[in-house]
Amino acid sequence: MPDLTDQTCPFCGPVKTNVIDSRPVDYRGVRAIRRRRVCPTCTHRFTTFELSEATINHGPTIEELLKEAKIDLLKTLASSI
Numbered sequence: 001m002p003d004l005t006d007q008t009c010p011f012c013g014p015v016k017t018n019v020i021d022s023r024p025v026d027y028r029g030v031r032a033i034r035r036r037r038v039c040p041t042c043t044h045r046f047t048t049f050e051l052s053e054a055t056i057n058h059g060p061t062i063e064e065l066l067k068e069a070k071i072d073l074l075k076t077l078a079s080s081i
């Protein structure tokens, strides 16, 4: 069952995007959730990398994580994963 959220599409803005794949990942000890999404408006597919605010403050920098994960967007979760 697809999960609809209010994740912003990097191509056409704030729309509800469809999660087509979701899996936990670990980058240098930083736990996160990597989601593959598709925008129903422009049909572009993109990846988001979601981690907790607490993780951001104690792990590698955001830039390092994004580069290592080769992903497009970062989403910060309010609660811990």
Ligand SMILES: [Zn+2]
Residues within 6 Å of the ligand: 009, 010, 011, 012, 013, 015, 039, 040, 041, 042, 043, 044
């Ligand atoms: Zn779009």
